[in-house]
Amino acid sequence: MARSDPIGAFCDYTDATLEGASAGPLVGLTFAAKDLLDVVGHVTGGGNPDWLATHAPAEETAWTVQALVDAGATMVGKTYCDEISRGVFGENRHYGTPINVRAPDRVPGGSSSGSAAAVAGELVDFALGTDTGGSVRIPASFCGLYGIRPTHGGVSMNGVLPQAPSYDTVGWFARDAEMLARVGEVLLQGEIAPTRPKRMVIAEDAFAVADPDVAAALRPIAQGLAELVGEHDSRPICPTDLADWRGHQVVLQRREAWRTFADWIDRVNPRFGFDVAELFASGARTDQDEHRRAEREKPEIIAIIDNVLADGTVICLPTTPCVAPLREQPRSIARPVLMNILSLTCIAGLAGVPQISLPLVEVGGVPVGLSLIGARGADEMLIGFARVAADAVGSTTGDVRKGAS
Amino acid sequence: MARSDPIGAFCDYTDATLEGASAGPLVGLTFAAKDLLDVVGHVTGGGNPDWLATHAPAEETAWTVQALVDAGATMVGKTYCDEISRGVFGENRHYGTPINVRAPDRVPGGSSSGSAAAVAGELVDFALGTDTGGSVRIPASFCGLYGIRPTHGGVSMNGVLPQAPSYDTVGWFARDAEMLARVGEVLLQGEIAPTRPKRMVIAEDAFAVADPDVAAALRPIAQGLAELVGEHDSRPICPTDLADWRGHQVVLQRREAWRTFADWIDRVNPRFGFDVAELFASGARTDQDEHRRAEREKPEIIAIIDNVLADGTVICLPTTPCVAPLREQPRSIARPVLMNILSLTCIAGLAGVPQISLPLVEVGGVPVGLSLIGARGADEMLIGFARVAADAVGSTTGDVRKGAS
Numbered sequence: 001m002a003r004s005d006p007i008g009a010f011c012d013y014t015d016a017t018l019e020g021a022s023a024g025p026l027v028g029l030t031f032a033a034k035d036l037l038d039v040v041g042h043v044t045g046g047g048n049p050d051w052l053a054t055h056a057p058a059e060e061t062a063w064t065v066q067a068l069v070d071a072g073a074t075m076v077g078k079t080y081c082d083e084i085s086r087g088v089f090g091e092n093r094h095y096g097t098p099i100n101v102r103a104p105d106r107v108p109g110g111s112s113s114g115s116a117a118a119v120a121g122e123l124v125d126f127a128l129g130t131d132t133g134g135s136v137r138i139p140a141s142f143c144g145l146y147g148i149r150p151t152h153g154g155v156s157m158n159g160v161l162p163q164a165p166s167y168d169t170v171g172w173f174a175r176d177a178e179m180l181a182r183v184g185e186v187l188l189q190g191e192i193a194p195t196r197p198k199r200m201v202i203a204e205d206a207f208a209v210a211d212p213d214v215a216a217a218l219r220p221i222a223q224g225l226a227e228l229v230g231e232h233d234s235r236p237i238c239p240t241d242l243a244d245w246r247g248h249q250v251v252l253q254r255r256e257a258w259r260t261f262a263d264w265i266d267r268v269n270p271r272f273g274f275d276v277a278e279l280f281a282s283g284a285r286t287d288q289d290e291h292r293r294a295e296r297e298k299p300e301i302i303a304i305i306d307n308v309l310a311d312g313t314v315i316c317l318p319t320t321p322c323v324a325p326l327r328e329q330p331r332s333i334a335r336p337v338l339m340n341i342l343s344l345t346c347i348a349g350l351a352g353v354p355q356i357s358l359p360l361v362e363v364g365g366v367p368v369g370l371s372l373i374g375a376r377g378a379d380e381m382l383i384g385f386a387r388v389a390a391d392a393v394g395s396t397t398g399d400v401r402k403g404a405s
Numbered sequence: 406m407a408r409s410d411p412i413g414a415f416c417d418y419t420d421a422t423l424e425g426a427s428a429g430p431l432v433g434l435t436f437a438a439k440d441l442l443d444v445v446g447h448v449t450g451g452g453n454p455d456w457l458a459t460h461a462p463a464e465e466t467a468w469t470v471q472a473l474v475d476a477g478a479t480m481v482g483k484t485y486c487d488e489i490s491r492g493v494f495g496e497n498r499h500y501g502t503p504i505n506v507r508a509p510d511r512v513p514g515g516s517s518s519g520s521a522a523a524v525a526g527e528l529v530d531f532a533l534g535t536d537t538g539g540s541v542r543i544p545a546s547f548c549g550l551y552g553i554r555p556t557h558g559g560v561s562m563n564g565v566l567p568q569a570p571s572y573d574t575v576g577w578f579a580r581d582a583e584m585l586a587r588v589g590e591v592l593l594q595g596e597i598a599p600t601r602p603k604r605m606v607i608a609e610d611a612f613a614v615a616d617p618d619v620a621a622a623l624r625p626i627a628q629g630l631a632e633l634v635g636e637h638d639s640r641p642i643c644p645t646d647l648a649d650w651r652g653h654q655v656v657l658q659r660r661e662a663w664r665t666f667a668d669w670i671d672r673v674n675p676r677f678g679f680d681v682a683e684l685f686a687s688g689a690r691t692d693q694d695e696h697r698r699a700e701r702e703k704p705e706i707i708a709i710i711d712n713v714l715a716d717g718t719v720i721c722l723p724t725t726p727c728v729a730p731l732r733e734q735p736r737s738i739a740r741p742v743l744m745n746i747l748s749l750t751c752i753a754g755l756a757g758v759p760q761i762s763l764p765l766v767e768v769g770g771v772p773v774g775l776s777l778i779g780a781r782g783a784d785e786m787l788i789g790f791a792r793v794a795a796d797a798v799g800s801t802t803g804d805v806r807k808g809a810s
Contacts, residue, residue, distance in 0.1 A: 050498075093455075093676050266735045269678050271498050274670050277682030284683075330671045 007099035009118040010077040011035050013052060016042035017076055018065065024072030026186060029179075032118045032127040034111075035078040036085055037062040037170070038159035046161050047081040047111070049094050050270035062159030064128055064170050064187055071186045076124060079114025083276045084261065085130055085163045087111050088138045088338055089325065093273030097327055102144040103366045106324035109139030112173070116143040119173045126174040126183050132163045133253055134345030136171035137371065140357040142324035144367030145173045146180040146386060150379045152352030155187050164256035167249075167349050177358075177383070177390040184383045194391075195384035197374065198312035200229040205236035206317035209343050214322055217363045218370050222316045225370075225389050229314075237308050237315060242343040245301055248294035249346035255291055258283030275331060298350060305351040309375040314382065317344060319357040319369030348373050356382040360393045412504035414523040415482040416440050418457060421447035422481055423470065429477030431591060434584075437523045437532040439516075440483040441490055442467040442575070443564035451566050452486040452516070454499050455675035467564030469533055469575050469592055476591040481529060484519025488681045489666065490535055490568045492516050493543045493743055494730065498678030502732055507549040508771045511729035514544030517578070521548040524578045531579040531588050537568045538658055539750030541576035542776065545762040547729035549772030550578045551585040551791060555784045557757030560592050569661035572654075572754050582788070582795040585761075589788045599796075600789035602779070603717035605634040610641035611722035614748050619727055622768045623775050627721045630775075630794050634719075642713050642720060647748040650706055653699035654751035660696055663688030680736060703755060710756040714780040719787065722749060724762040724774030753778050761787040765798045 010032065016039040020027060035045045038058035045052035065075060080095045082088070090113025091097045098117035100108035108117045112129025116139030119127045129136040131149035140147025149171045162168055172187065174180040181192040202222050207215045226232035238245055258280055264270070265280060272280070308315060321340045325333075348355035353376050357369035374382045415437065421444040425432060440450045443463035450457035470480060485500045487493070495518025496502045503522035505513040513522045517534025521544030524532045534541040536554035545552025554576045567573055577592065579585040586597040607627050612620045631637035643650055663685055669675070670685060677685070713720060726745045730738075753760035758781050762774035779787045 091674075093674060265679050266737050269496075269498060269680050269736055271676045271678055272682060273674050273676055274682050274685065275674050277677060277679050278686045278689075280679065281683045281686040331674055332671050 005123065007101060007117050007121045007123070008096055009079050009098040009114040009121065009123060011045060011080055011114070013045060014042050014078050016078050018061070018069045018074065020072045020074040021070050022072070024070065025182060026068060027072030029073045029125040030076045031068060031073050032077050032079045032115055032124045033065050033075055034081050034115045034129045036081060036130050036161040037065050037128055039065060039075070039078070044161055045078070046084050047092055047095065048083045048270060048272065050268055051084065054264070054268050058159065060159055063156035065159070067186055068183070079118055079127065081113055082111035083272055085111040085132060085135055086257065086276045086279050088134055088341055089334065090139060091327065100143050100324060103142070103324050105326055106366065107142065107327050109142035109324060111135040112139050116140060116145055116147070116173050119143070119145055119175060126172055126179050128170060128172050130160060131169050131171045132167045133249065133342060133349055136173065137319050137345055137355055137357045137369070138341060140173055140359070141319035141369030142367065144359040145175060146177055146357065146359060147171060147173045148180065148184070148356045148379065148383065149348060149354060150188070151354045151376045154354070154377065154379060162260055164253045164260065166256055167253055177386040181383050181387055184380065188379050190380055192380045192383050194387045195381055196388055197229055197314040197381060197385055199231040200226045201237065201308055201313060201315050202226060202232065202234040203237045203315050203317040204234050205238050205242055206344055209242055209340060210318040210321035213363050214318060214368050217361045217368065218318050221360050221370050221393060224393060225316060228388060228392055237305070237347070239304065242346070245350060246339065246343040246346045248297055248301065249350050250342060251286060251290050251294040252298065254279060254283035255286040302351045305347060305353065306375065309353060309373070312381070314385070315373040317371050317373070319371040320344065323363050323366040323368045352376060354379040354382055356386055358386055358389060360389070410528065412506060412522050412526045412528070413501055414484050414503040414519040414526065414528060416450060416485055416519070418450060419447050419483050421483050423466070423474045423479065425477045425479040426475050427477070429475065430587060431473060432477030434478040434530040435481045436473060436478050437482050437484045437520055437529045438467070438470050438480055439486050439520045439534045441486060441535050441566040442470050442533055444470060444480070444483070449566055450483070451489050452497055452500065453488045453675060453677065455673055456489065459669070459673050463564065465564055468561035470564070472591055473588070484523055484532065486518055487516035488677055490516040490537060490540055491662065491681045491684050493539055493746055494739065495544060496732065505548050505729060508547070508729050510731060511771065512547065512732050514547035514729060516540040517544050521545060521550055521552070521578050524548070524550055524580060531577055531584050533575060533577050535565060536574045536576045537572045538654065538747060538754055541578065542724050542750055542760055542762045542774070543746060545578055545764070546724035546774030547772065549764040550580060551582055551762065551764060552576060552578045553585065553589070553761045553784065553788065554753060554759060555593070556759045556781045559759070559782065559784060567665055569658045569665065571661055572658055582791040586788050586792055589785065593784050595785055597785045597788050599792045600786055601793055602634055602719040602786060602790055603636065605631045605637040606642065606713055606718060606720050607631060607637065607639040608642045608720050608722040609639050610643050610647055611749055614647060614745060615723045615726040618768050619723060619773050622766045622773065623723050626765050626775055626798060629798060630721060633793060633797055642710070644709065647751070650755060651744065651748045651751045653702055653706065654755050655747060656691060656695050656699040657703065659684060659688035660691040707756045710752060710758065711780065714758060714778065719790070720778040722752070722776050722778065724776040725749065728768050728771040728773045757781060759784040759787055761791055763791055763794060765794070
C-alpha cells in the first residue's frame with residue numbers, strides 16, 4: 001500500500017498492512033499501530049533493531065488490531081516508538097524522532113510517538129499505542145490529541161509486546177472526541193453516549209507539579225469542565241507527595257520491565273540508547289528494600305485513589321506538567337522533566353484506572369493536555385464526557401486547536 | 406591502499422593510511438592502529454558509531470603512529486575495538502567480532518581486538534593497541550601473540566582517545582619477540598638487547614585463579630623461565646585476595662571512565678551494547694565509600710607490588726586465567742569470566758608497571774599467554790628477556806605456535 005510519510009512516523013522496515021473488512025462501523029477509516037502490536041506474518045520490532053533482528057514473524061494479529069480491521073478500518077502501517085516502549089519523549093536513537101506537526105521543533109512524546117505523530121499529521125484517522133507509564137497520555141498531550149489509557153486489563157493485550165505486565169495497556173489516539181468514541185465502541189465493545197460524571201475533583205497537587213504557565217492555561221478549562229459536572233471541588237489527592245507515588249511506580253515498573261527482558265538482554269546484549277540501557281540497568285539492580293516498600297505501599301495508594309474515584313467521581317489534572325520539550329536536549333535537561341511528567345502519569349498507572357487526555361489548550365501556541373481519570377471500568381463514561389467537554393469548550397473558547405496553525 | 410581483510414579486523418568506515426618514511430629501522434614493515442589512535446584528517450571512531458558521528462577529524466597524528474611511520478613502517482589501516490575501549494572480548498555490537506585465526510570459534514579478546522586479530526592473521530607485521538584494564542594483554546593471550554602494556558606514562562598518549570587516564574597506555578602486538586623488540590626500540594626510544602632479570606617470582610595466587618588446565622600448561626613454562634633467571638621462588642604476591650585488588654581497580658577505572666565520557670553521553674545519548682552501557686551506568690553511580698576505600702588502598706597495593714618488583718625482579722603469572730571464550734556467549738556466562746580475567750590484569754594496571762605476554766603455550770590447541778611483570782621503566786628488560794625466553798622455550802619444546810595449525 002502506497003503511503004506518504006513526511007513526518008517519519010511509519011516504520012520503514014516493515015510493510016505490514018491490513019485491509020479493513022467491507023462492512024462495519026469503521027469502514028473507510030485508516031489507522032496505524034505502534035510496532036509493539038503484532039500483525040501476523042510480520043516481525044514486531046519494538047523500536048529496537050536488535051529486537052527486530054532476533055525475533056520471528058508474529059503468528060497471530062493482536063486482538064486490538066484485528067478487532068479494528070474486522071470493524072472495517074484499514075491498518076496502513078506500523079509506527080515507530082521509543083525503544084521497547086522505554087521512554088516518554090519519542091526520540092528513538094536508532095530510528096529518529098517523528099515530527100510533531102503541532103510543534104515541529106519539539107518532541108512528539110512517547111513511547112507511542114509515531115502513532116501520535118501520524119494522527120496529528122493527519123496521515124491516519126486514528127492510531128493504536130500502548131501505555132505502561134504514560135506512553136499514550138504523554139504524546140497525546142504533546143501532539144494535541146485525544147488519547148486514552150484504558151482500565152488495566154480492560155482491553156486485550158493479546159499479541160502485544162509486554163513491558164511491565166502489571167501496568168501495560170493498549171490505548172488509542174484521535175483528533176476529535178467523536179473518533180475516539182467510535183474506536184472505543186469497538187475496543188471496549190459497548191456503546192459510548194455523551195454523558196457526565198457525578199462529581200469532579202480538581203487535583204490541586206497535580207496542578208502544583210505543572211509549570212506555572214501550563215497550570216494557568218489549564219485551570220480555567222478545568223473549572224469549565226467542573227461546571228459541567230454536578231458536584232466538584234479542588235483538593236490534593238495524595239496525602240504525602242506525588243513524587244513519593246512516582247518513586248514507587250518507577251521502582252516497580254523498572255523492576256518488572258527488567259524481568260520481562262532480562263533473558264533476551266543476557267542472550268543478545270542488545271544495543272540501546274544510553275538512557276534506555278540505564279533504565280534496564282537500574283531495574284536490574286533494584287534495591288530490595290526499596291522494592292518491598294513500593295510493593296507494600298501500592299495497595300494503600302490504590303485504596304486512596306479508589307476512594308477519590310468512588311461514586312462516579314473523576315479526577316481532573318494536567319496530563320503533563322509541561323508542553324513538549326525541545327528536540328535533542330541533553331539528558332541532564334531531559335531527566336528532571338521526565339521525572340516531573342511521571343509524577344502525574346503514575347496516578348492512573350499505579351491504580352490501573354482509565355485516563356483520557358483532552359487537547360483543549362495551548363500554551364504559547366503549543367498544545368498541552370488536560371486529563372480526566374475515572375474509576376476502573378469508567379472508560380466509556382470518560383469518553384462520553386470527552387464528547388460533552390469538547391462541545392462545551394469548543395462553543396465557549398473557540399476551537400483552540402485550529403487556532404494553533 | 407588496497408587491503409585484503411578476510412577477518413574483519415579493519416574499520417570499514419575509514420581509509421586512514423600512512424606511508425612509511427623511506428629510511429629507518431622499520432622500513433618495509435606494515436602495521437595497523439586501533440581506532441583509538443588519531444590519524445590527521447580522519448575521525449577517530451573509538452569503536453562506536455555515535456562517537457564517530459559526533460567528532461571532527463583529528464588535527465594531528467598520534468605520537469606513537471607518527472613515530473612508527475617516521476621509522477619507516479607503513480600504517481595500512483585502523484582496526485576495530487570494543488566500544489570506547491570498554492570490553493575484554495572484542496565482540497563489538499555495532500561492528501562485529503574480528504576472527505581470531507588461532508581459534509576461529511573463539512573471541513579474539515579486546516579491547517584491541519582488530520589489532521590483535523590483524524597481527525595473528527598475518528595481515529600486518531605488528532599493530533598498536535591500547536591497554537587500560539587489559540586491552541593489549543588479553544587479546545595477546547587469546548590470539549597467541551607477543552603483546553606489551555608499557556609502563557604507565559612511558560609511551561606518549563598524545564593523540565589517543567582517553568578512557569581512564571590514570572590507567573591508559575598504548576601497547577603493541579607482534580608474532581615474535583624480535584618484532585616486538587624492533588617496535589619497542591622506536592616507541593621506547595632505546596636499544597633492546599637480550600637480557601635476563603635478576604629474580605623471578607612465580608605468583609602462586611595468580612596461578613590459583615587460572616583454570617586448572619591453563620595453570621597446568623603454563624607452570625612448566627614458568628618454571629623453565631625461572632631457571633633462566635638466577636634467583637626465583639613461588640609465592641603469593643597479594644596478602645589478601647587478588648579479587649580485592651580487582652574490586653578496587655574496577656571501581657577506580659569505571660568511575661574515571663565515566664568522568665571522561667559523561668559530558669558526551671549527556672549530550673549525545675549514544676547507542677551502546679548493553680554491557681558497555683552498564684559499565685558506564687555503573688561508573689556513574691559509584692558508591693562514594695567504595696570509591697574512597699579503593700583510593701585509599703591503591704597506594705598500599707602499589708607499595709606491595711613495587712616491593713615484589715624491587716631489584717630487578719619480575720613476576721610471572723598467567724596473562725589470562727583461561728583461553729579465549731567461545732564467541733557469542735550469553736552475558737551471564739561471560740561476566741564471571743571477565744571478572745576472573747581482571748583479577749590478573751589488575752596487578753600491572755593498578756601499579757602502572759609494564760607487563761608482557763608471551764605466546765609460548767597452547768591448551769587444547771588454543772593459545773594462552775604467560776606474562777612477566779616488571780618494575781616501572783623495566784619495559785626494555787622485559788622485552789629483552791622475552792627474546793631470550795622465546796629462544797629457550799622454542800629450543801626445548803618445539804614451536805608450539807606452529808603446532809596449533
